[in-house]
Amino acid sequence: MSAYNRARLQQQAAEDTYNTTTSRIQRIQAQLTNAPQGIRLKDKVCIITGVGSLKGIGRAAAIRFAHEGAKHLYLIDYSPDNLPELKSTIEKAYPGVKVTTLHGDAADEGAISGVCSQALREEGRLDVFFANAGVASKQTLADTSSETFMNSMRVNALSCFLAVKHASAAMQKTDSSRGKEHGGGSIIMTASVAGLRSGAGTVDYSASKAAVNSMAKTSAYQLQKQDIRVNSICPGLIETGMTGDTFEYARQRGTAGRIGQLNPLGRFGVAEEIAQTAVFLASDDSSYVNGQNIAVDGGLSASHPVMPGRWA
Numbered sequence: 001m002s003a004y005n006r007a008r009l010q011q012q013a014a015e016d017t018y019n020t021t022t023s024r025i026q027r028i029q030a031q032l033t034n035a036p037q038g039i040r041l042k043d044k045v046c047i048i049t050g051v052g053s054l055k056g057i058g059r060a061a062a063i064r065f066a067h068e069g070a071k072h073l074y075l076i077d078y079s080p081d082n083l084p085e086l087k088s089t090i091e092k093a094y095p096g097v098k099v100t101t102l103h104g105d106a107a108d109e110g111a112i113s114g115v116c117s118q119a120l121r122e123e124g125r126l127d128v129f130f131a132n133a134g135v136a137s138k139q140t141l142a143d144t145s146s147e148t149f150m151n152s153m154r155v156n157a158l159s160c161f162l163a164v165k166h167a168s169a170a171m172q173k174t175d176s177s178r179g180k181e182h183g184g185g186s187i188i189m190t191a192s193v194a195g196l197r198s199g200a201g202t203v204d205y206s207a208s209k210a211a212v213n214s215m216a217k218t219s220a221y222q223l224q225k226q227d228i229r230v231n232s233i234c235p236g237l238i239e240t241g242m243t244g245d246t247f248e249y250a251r252q253r254g255t256a257g258r259i260g261q262l263n264p265l266g267r268f269g270v271a272e273e274i275a276q277t278a279v280f281l282a283s284d285d286s287s288y289v290n291g292q293n294i295a296v297d298g299g300l301s302a303s304h305p306v307m308p309g310r311w312a
């Protein structure tokens with residue numbers, strides 16, 4: 001076979017893979033949207049950070065939490081741009097769910113202690129904190145400055161520390177008039193497969209996410225016997241605002257079929273697939289899951305990055 005024909009066949013195979021992936025993802029998204037509304041988060045007062053990106057994990061989680069009947073959602077982002085639209089989208093689709101949006105920095109102690117106090121003041125309880133805000137960096141090791149390193153640690157790791165510290169204190173408060181007779185709650189943090197192994201992010205980003213994974217274990221231990229669970233989610237490659245440029249570049253070059261090929265499912269993921277894990281961890285369905293780093297990555301972190309038929 002000529003080199004030209006071989007290249008054409010490979011290109012066709014990549015396009016077929018991409019089409020299969022996008023139709024699979026559309027089916028998953030449609031199934032979630034059309035599913036009957038649930039009660040898994042009924043009565044729960046929840047805080048989510050990093051909700052402002054239109055394709056982001058935080059926004060998808062806010063919508064899934066509403067779908068599962070959360071009582072009041074406090075939604076935070078440092079970019080105010082998309083907050084009014086998110087609030088009206090949720091209120092229109094789920095009129096029984098209260099939504100408060102806040103323009104603030106997830107790594108600012110005053111902002112995080114403030115929203116926890118606000119939930120206690122207004123609702124008498126806090127049940128779930130999903131610390132999801134994060135930033136990625138792009139520099140090579142040689143070009144990474146101390147400022148870049150500290151910024152990744154601040155936004156990705158300090159934000160989670162503040163969530164654990166202030167949310168756990170608020171979750172211990174009881175108010176029987178609001179249906180909370182015992183303290184307790186669920187703290188969920190978005191880490192990354194980059195926090196488990198190398199190869200999925202820069203040094204500073206990966207270190208910050210490893211810190212998040214460590215905090216899931218150490219704070220679960222510190223909070224023992226308080227019925228407060230702490231877990232982290234480690235997403236693989238998800239198409240969101242954070243990764244949008246990479247996806248766009250691959251589409252323009254005609255290599256979109258290769259995205260996500262290194263994991264056993266052979267595809268990238270979408271925000272709703274991470275949001276569903278957050279719903280599970282927020283709900284009592286996961287009542288005995290604690291101190292875990294849960295990879296949601298198509299099997300990427302479970303396998304060696306070897307393509308079938310390409311052993312050498």
Ligand SMILES: NC(=O)c1ccc[n+]([C@@H]2O[C@H](COP(=O)([O-])OP(=O)(O)OC[C@H]3O[C@@H](n4cnc5c(N)ncnc54)[C@H](O)[C@@H]3O)[C@@H](O)[C@H]2O)c1
Binds near residue numbers: 076
């Ligand atoms: N997309 C992926 O492939 C992937 C993989 C692993 C982990 N993650 C993690 O998932 C989380 C969500 O990211 P995403 O992929 O939805 O990206 P995204 O960029 O689409 O959304 C992140 C949101 O966080 C907000 N944000 C950033 N810093 C903030 C701060 N200091 N205070 C408040 N809000 C802030 C941004 O404005 C944005 O709305 C991040 O922690 C990210 O590191 C993403």
